[in-house]
Amino acid sequence: xxxxxxxxxxxxxxxxxxxxxxxxxxxxxxxxxxxxxxxxxxxxxxxxxxxxxxxxxxxxxxxxxxxxxxxxxxxxxxxxxxxxxxxxxxxxxxxxxxxxxxxxxxxxxxxxxxxxxxxxxxxxxxxxxxxxxxxxxxxxxxxxxxxxxxxxxxxxxxxxxxxxxxxxxxxxxxxxxxxxxxxxxxxxxxxxxxxxxxxxxxxxxxxxxxxxxxxxxxxxxxxxxxxxxxxxxxxxxxxxxxxxxxxxxxxxxxxxxxxxxxxxxxxxxxxxxxxxxxxxxxxxxxxxxxxxxxxxxxxxxxxxxxxxxxxxxxxxxxxxxxxxxxxxxxxxxxx
Numbered sequence: 055x056x057x058x059x060x061x062x063x064x065x066x067x068x069x070x071x072x073x074x075x076x077x078x079x080x081x082x083x084x085x086x087x088x089x090x091x092x093x094x095x096x097x098x099x100x101x102x103x104x105x106x107x108x109x110x111x112x113x114x115x116x117x118x119x120x121x122x123x124x125x126x127x128x129x130x131x132x133x134x135x136x137x138x139x140x141x142x143x144x145x146x147x148x149x150x151x152x153x154x155x156x157x158x159x160x161x162x163x164x165x166x167x168x169x170x171x172x173x174x175x176x177x178x179x180x181x182x183x184x185x186x187x188x189x190x191x192x193x194x195x196x197x198x199x200x201x202x203x204x205x206x207x208x209x210x211x212x213x214x215x216x217x218x219x220x221x222x223x224x225x226x227x228x229x230x231x232x233x234x235x236x237x238x239x240x241x242x243x244x245x246x247x248x249x250x251x252x253x254x255x256x257x258x259x260x261x262x263x264x265x266x267x268x269x270x271x272x273x274x275x276x277x278x279x280x281x282x283x284x285x286x287x288x289x290x291x292x293x294x295x296x297x298x299x300x301x302x303x304x305x306x307x308x309x310x311x312x313x314x315x316x317x318x319x320x321x322x323x324x325x326x327x328x329x330x331x332x333x334x335x336x337x338x339x340x341x342x343x344x345x346x347x348x349x350x351x352x353x354x355x356x357x358x359x360x361x362x363x364x365x366x367x368x369x370x371x372x373x374x375x376x377x378x379x380x381x382x383x384x385x386x387x388x389x
Contacts, residue, residue, distance in 0.1 A: 095121035096242035104331035109178040117186035123241035149181035235381035239308040247313040253321020255295035260349040304336035310378035327369035
């Protein structure tokens with residue numbers, strides 16, 4: 055696995071000072087960074103499974119109210135990229151169309167002469183086409199065109215027209231916010247990603263666990279002797295600052311935007327994958343502390359420790375945000 059930075063005895067106090075210096079130094083270097091907006095929306099590396107990325111990139115640009123990251127957020131929220139997903143109310147496929155809706159709005163996206171609700175090559179284009187149909191219905195409604203489109207998807211175009219914008223329904227307002235927030239985790243960043251406000255607290259929590267034995271499935275409960283696995287530790291670290299992450303590492307990847315490797319800051323989650331083109335193949339996560347190191351719960355027989363992030367399976371990073379974490383789906387049909 056990864057090389058260990060051995061810590062013990064007197065060295066433990068030194069290591070905490072090392073972390074503090076890394077955090078202060080790295081944030082000082084990042085002072086003054088600002089996000090830039092504008093330009094076409096691309097997809098973050100590996101955020102969409104490679105087999106679907108060309109479809110999402112192409113069809114996500116079908117109309118001005120839609121973009122690839124927004125389409126990806128909808129699909130992930132609906133099915134978790136599962137093409138055979140079936141919901142409790144019989145919504146079907148990767149885009150979770152109801153059969154009646156599919157009958158009237160499904161299209162033959164791949165031109166093979168069939169409209170197959172189970173085929174992502176039809177379902178993904180159909181999802182984009184349906185979004186853009188809704189956008190046309192509400193094009194004269196005041197307000198943000200994309201917000202109105204998403205609201206129409208959730209509540210129906212008539213409600214958006216009636217209320218002259220996003221309706222005052224908690225579910226609809228929550229849906230619009232969720233997709234907008236989640237889309238940020240699928241979009242390739244434009245400029246620098248803003249520093250996290252909760253990172254220092256998450257690092258403080260994790261560094262208190264240094265030296266704790268690893269436990270597969272560990273969430274730090276008393277029954278588990280306070281032990282963790284990799285995603286259990288990162289989940290607990292961010293829970294300590296009021297941010298609830300999913301339990302599984304590959305779902306934690308979508309909890310915020312994705313800084314480049316040379317733009318990492320302390321508190322970023324760093325991920326490792328068996329397939330560098332697919333975030334669903336992520337198998338490991340650590341908490342970055344600066345200087346090329348992470349706090350890592352590595353594997354059975356080891357302890358929580360500092361490791362370098364240099365590894366051939368390094369996939370990427372996520373800068374966790376509260377809205378990003380809150381937007382992640384808690385239920386995936388067919389799971």
